[in-house]
Amino acid sequence: MEKGRILLAVTGFHPQRWRELLSAEREVVLEPDGAKDPSITYAVVWKQKPNLLSSLPNLRAIFSIGAGVDHIFADPGLPDVPIVKVVADNLTQYMTEYVVWRVLDHHRQGLLYRQQQPKKIWHEPQQRPAGDISVGIMGLGTLGRAAASVLLSLGFAVNGWSRSERPMEGVATYAGEAGLIPFLKATDILVVLLPLTPDTKGIINYGVLKELRKRNGLGGSVLINAGRGRLQKDADIIRALDDGTLKEASLDVFEVEPLPKTSPLWNHPKVFVTPHAAATSDPIHLVPGMLRQMDAFERGEKLDNLVDRKAGY
Numbered sequence: 001m002e003k004g005r006i007l008l009a010v011t012g013f014h015p016q017r018w019r020e021l022l023s024a025e026r027e028v029v030l031e032p033d034g035a036k037d038p039s040i041t042y043a044v045v046w047k048q049k050p051n052l053l054s055s056l057p058n059l060r061a062i063f064s065i066g067a068g069v070d071h072i073f074a075d076p077g078l079p080d081v082p083i084v085k086v087v088a089d090n091l092t093q094y095m096t097e098y099v100v101w102r103v104l105d106h107h108r109q110g111l112l113y114r115q116q117q118p119k120k121i122w123h124e125p126q127q128r129p130a131g132d133i134s135v136g137i138m139g140l141g142t143l144g145r146a147a148a149s150v151l152l153s154l155g156f157a158v159n160g161w162s163r164s165e166r167p168m169e170g171v172a173t174y175a176g177e178a179g180l181i182p183f184l185k186a187t188d189i190l191v192v193l194l195p196l197t198p199d200t201k202g203i204i205n206y207g208v209l210k211e212l213r214k215r216n217g218l219g220g221s222v223l224i225n226a227g228r229g230r231l232q233k234d235a236d237i238i239r240a241l242d243d244g245t246l247k248e249a250s251l252d253v254f255e256v257e258p259l260p261k262t263s264p265l266w267n268h269p270k271v272f273v274t275p276h277a278a279a280t281s282d283p284i285h286l287v288p289g290m291l292r293q294m295d296a297f298e299r300g301e302k303l304d305n306l307v308d309r310k311a312g313y
């Protein structure tokens with residue numbers, strides 16, 4: 001079979017490096033060219049323009065350049081072809097680093113020390129063992145499990161919540177709607193690594209934050225969201241921080257991105273902001289896997305890391 005051509009449609013990413021690496025093995029057409037082109041069989045996308053994909057008469061598969069695929073499902077005219085998401089050691093490693101960094105910073109009172117230093121305050125707060133803190137990971141998938149295993153090795157108690165039962169040695173696991181409240185009640189630091197789907201949109205709201213455990217050495221519960229911004233209600237997080245429901249938050253994702261300059265989250269003294277940078281998609285690490293999958297598909301083999309269209313992730 002002839003090697004299929006690729007449409008590269010990536011909004012918000014610099015396409016040059018992706019194009020260069022993909023072009024090493026296949027012909028690449030860069031959006032805005034390519035609409036309706038019958039010679040295109042694959043689309044490599046990030047936030048592609050609505051109805052672009054449905055204009056391609058011979059499209060056989062869509063490759064997301066991220067682990068999340070909500071940007072693809074946002075297209076009202078999404079054609080019924082397989083969608084492949086990113087599962088890659090490099091991306092998983094980045095996310096594990098982010099989660100462990102933020103958990104350790106909250107656990108080891110990073111905010112307090114950053115406040116003390118400019119005032120030249122020499123004060124050591126009480127230290128607690130990691131085992132006194134339970135980190136609850138919402139979304140015990142590829143990224144959640146990897147982070148969980150490093151947190152376990154550091155001695156934290158770890159809980160996990162997923163849609164279906166996902167046992168993991170050393171982790172107290174909870175599943176589905178029935179497992180949500182017990183999971184929250186057993187969690188001091190909530191780490192959100194869920195995909196954005198119709199079921200998870202807005203799930204990080206005041207009511208949910210209220211359920212988190214507060215009797216811990218941290219002096220309150222903590223939120224870390226590196227999943228998607230629209231999982232959370234920014235205003236509910238601010239309310240929870242202001243009334244003490246939450247002690248601190250680390251947010252990598254926001255309802256609107258880039259986070260508007262007018263957002264109170266920027267200047268909130270209890271919030272640590274990163275610009276959707278927890279785990280970047282690096283083409284040098286991701287393109288070889290995409291090209292390998294395209295070759296395998298053309299040999300009649302099945303695609304890996306397929307999105308479950310019904311579940312939306």
Ligand code: NDP
Nearest residue numbers: 067068139140141142143162163164195199226227278279
């Ligand atoms: P996976 O698909 O491997 O895991 C998703 C997890 O979420 C699974 O455990 C799944 O349950 C669970 N889940 C999904 N829906 C629900 C629900 N309704 N209720 C409870 N649990 C649910 O995804 P990844 O780990 O690869 O990635 C997770 C997300 O991280 C991505 O979708 C993306 O949004 C985000 N991300 C953010 C990045 C950043 O830089 N900020 C970078 C990369 C990813 P089950 O196991 O039962 O299927």
Ligand code: OXD
Nearest residue numbers: 066067068279280281
């Ligand atoms: C992703 C992301 O989904 O970077 O991979 O957000």
